[in-house]
Amino acid sequence: MEMFWYLPTMGDGRYLGTTRGAKITDLHYFRQIAQAVDRLGYSGMLVPTGHACEDGWVVASALMQATERLKFLVAVRPGGISVSIAARMAASFERLSSGRLLINVVTGGDPVEMKGDGIFLSHRERYEVTDEFLQVWKRLMSGESVTFQGKHIHVEGAKLQYTPFSRQSPPLFIGASSEAGHEVAAKHIDTYLTWAETPAMVAEKIADVRARASQHGRSIKIGLRVQIIVRETAEEAWDSARRLIQHVTEEDVEEAQSLLDRFDSVGQRRMTQLVRQHRNTLEVSPNLWAGIGQVRGGVGTALVGSADEVAERLQEYAALGIDTFILSGYPHLEEAYRIAELLFSRLPVTYSQPPAESEWTAMGELLAENRKPKA
Numbered sequence: 001m002e003m004f005w006y007l008p009t010m011g012d013g014r015y016l017g018t019t020r021g022a023k024i025t026d027l028h029y030f031r032q033i034a035q036a037v038d039r040l041g042y043s044g045m046l047v048p049t050g051h052a053c054e055d056g057w058v059v060a061s062a063l064m065q066a067t068e069r070l071k072f073l074v075a076v077r078p079g080g081i082s083v084s085i086a087a088r089m090a091a092s093f094e095r096l097s098s099g100r101l102l103i104n105v106v107t108g109g110d111p112v113e114m115k116g117d118g119i120f121l122s123h124r125e126r127y128e129v130t131d132e133f134l135q136v137w138k139r140l141m142s143g144e145s146v147t148f149q150g151k152h153i154h155v156e157g158a159k160l161q162y163t164p165f166s167r168q169s170p171p172l173f174i175g176a177s178s179e180a181g182h183e184v185a186a187k188h189i190d191t192y193l194t195w196a197e198t199p200a201m202v203a204e205k206i207a208d209v210r211a212r213a214s215q216h217g218r219s220i221k222i223g224l225r226v227q228i229i230v231r232e233t234a235e236e237a238w239d240s241a242r243r244l245i246q247h248v249t250e251e252d253v254e255e256a257q258s259l260l261d262r263f264d265s266v267g268q269r270r271m272t273q274l275v276r277q278h279r280n281t282l283e284v285s286p287n288l289w290a291g292i293g294q295v296r297g298g299v300g301t302a303l304v305g306s307a308d309e310v311a312e313r314l315q316e317y318a319a320l321g322i323d324t325f326i327l328s329g330y331p332h333l334e335e336a337y338r339i340a341e342l343l344f345s346r347l348p349v350t351y352s353q354p355p356a357e358s359e360w361t362a363m364g365e366l367l368a369e370n371r372k373p374k375a
Contacts, residue, residue: 001318002350004044004073004223005037005336006328009054014331016295018247023331025054027062033333034063038070040340041351046225046326048298049075049106051113057089064097069352073102073173073326078133079119079126080108084158087140094164098355105130105174105189107181109265109297123264127180128152134172134188141169161366165358173223177205177267186212189220191324195271195299196226196317198285203320210321223324224317227292227302228335230310230342241304244330245291256295263297271300287313299328311346 007030014021023029037045047056060072074093076086094101107126108114114121121129132150136158139146145159164170174185175193182205185192192209194202206222213220229244231237260272275293278284282291284301287309293300303310314325329335364373 001314001347002043002324003041003344004046004324004326005033005042006046006326006332007033007048007059008328008332009048009056009059010050010052012330012332015243015247016245016292016330017249017252020247021331023333027059029333030059030063031066033336034067034070036333036336038067038352040336041344041349042070042336042340043350043352044071044073044102044326046073046104047075049077049104050110051116057093061093064093064100067100069100069354071100071102071352072097073104075104075106077106077108079121079129079152080114080117083133083136083153084140084155084160087137087160088162090170091141091160091162091164094170095162095358098358099165099170100355101170103170103172105134105172105184107176109263109268111264112262123178124180125152127178127184130184131187134184138169138188141167143167175225175267177265177270181266182209182212185209185220186218187216191221191223193223193225193324193326195267196224196288196301196303197270197274198288199316199320201270202317202322206321221324222320222322223326224322225299225326226317227299228310228327228329228339228343229289229302229304230307230329230339232307232342234306234309237304237306237310241289241291241302245294248295253294260297268297271298275300302329307342307346311343314343314347 012023012025047060049056056074060074107130129152132153136146136148136153136155140158140160141164143163145157147156171190173191173193174189176185186209194205209220229237229241231240260268271293274284275290278290282289284290287303287305289302289304290300292302303313327339329339367373
């Protein structure tokens with residue numbers, strides 16, 4: 001089981017729905033979290049994307065030299081950026097970090113936010129763009145000169161002067177719950193991500209994605225994104241869960257749910273549906289609590305319980321074929337330590353390893369910014 005952490009670039013604190021107990025989420029705080037996670041043995045860290053977050057590429061680049069082993073899962077948004085420009089950014093990060101880049105392919109989810117970014121595409125069209133984007137992306141990463149005319153993407157003679165050392169794309173991740181998303185994952189993606197739904201719901205998604213991947217002659221890894229509230233006893237854990245939302249009002253919930261309803265993300269709709277179906281207790285399956293999803297977009301479910309209980313639930317997800325777990329908890333610095341202390345010894349965790357040294361070669365300046373100098 002490979003454990004990742006989450007970097008809270010859209011804010012952090014001890015409670016939801018209030019500034020009480022809030023953290024100053026600046027570069028110093030991000031560095032504290034990244035260095036803690038690096039030393040604790042987490043393999044990677046998800047750097048989120050969207051208008052509510054600090055820019056993921058800027059943040060990850062700032063933390064690159066503050067860490068030694070940690071891999072950064074950073075978002076690329078097809079349709080929001082040129083494929084060749086995104087590929088250059090990724091190749092440079094991959095080279096300068098000695099291969100510590102992972103790519104989170106994000107198609108969007110909030111139409112209002114996307115319109116603000118100049119993206120006026122339907123859900124189906126965004127996945128068409130993503131399919132074309134990844135076709136070009138992989139060819140660029142391999143060192144090809146690419147001319148491509150698709151329905152949405154058109155490039156002529158696109159090429160990377162500096163490819164990744166491996167001459168292949170950094171590993172690709174995607175979180176998607178729609179049929180179109182599953183098909184893109186099956187064709188292109190290395191690790192398919194799902195938010196923590198009930199084990200039966202997750203198993204159904206995994207089966208569909210793997211069947212589609214098999215039709216394309218591919219295999220695919222599976223990852224789970226989940227919040228964690230773990231304590232030495234179950235009573236302490238559930239008390240912490242209740243305290244986390246003690247400042248959230250009914251008005252907060254109504255406003256948040258109204259905002260989330262405008263999303264066309266199938267995954268988000270499934271998450272909000274879990275919240276509404278279990279509004280009385282918010283426990284949607286043993287130890288799986290949807291209280292966070294009342295006011296938070298994205299993963300709104302948390303595993304809550306004693307260390308033994310949460311470890312058992314994570315093992316149940318692992319038995320479905322999941323080997324990558326992206327965890328988080330409030331506040332994120334303290335909980336990174338607590339979760340590593342209470343859970344890692346109870347699970348078959350694959351700890352982070354130093355990256356292999358990449359062999360740099362001396363080179364002169366390109367002639368007219370296009371031709372390599374003679375040897």
